[in-house]
Amino acid sequence: METVSLLNPQDQGGMITKYLAPRLDTLNDKTMGLLNIGKNGSDVFLERMEELMREEFDVAEVVRVNKPTFTRPAPDELIVQLANRCDFVVEGLAD
Secondary structure, rough: OOOOEEEOOOOOOOOOEEEEOOOOOOOOOOOOEEOOOOOOOOOHOOOOOHHHHHOOOOOOOOEEEEEOOOOOOOOOOHHHHHHHOOOEEEOOOOO
């Protein structure tokens, strides 16, 4: 499994290692999750992302979910729901 090392320039701590998610061979016939974090414009971004993905790929299904608030991380239940239902997820960040 491939890894990547991340450094936070604001942190006094050391380097952390994270595992990269396995890449899909194709997005055709896959379920796409769209996670709206609730920031201004993220709905516009996700709508356009869905349009572009459907133009380029034969996406089987789209699952849309909203974070309860953009000021906190997504609840574990929401992450589990997306992981169980979707092959890949796009998170909508905007402002």
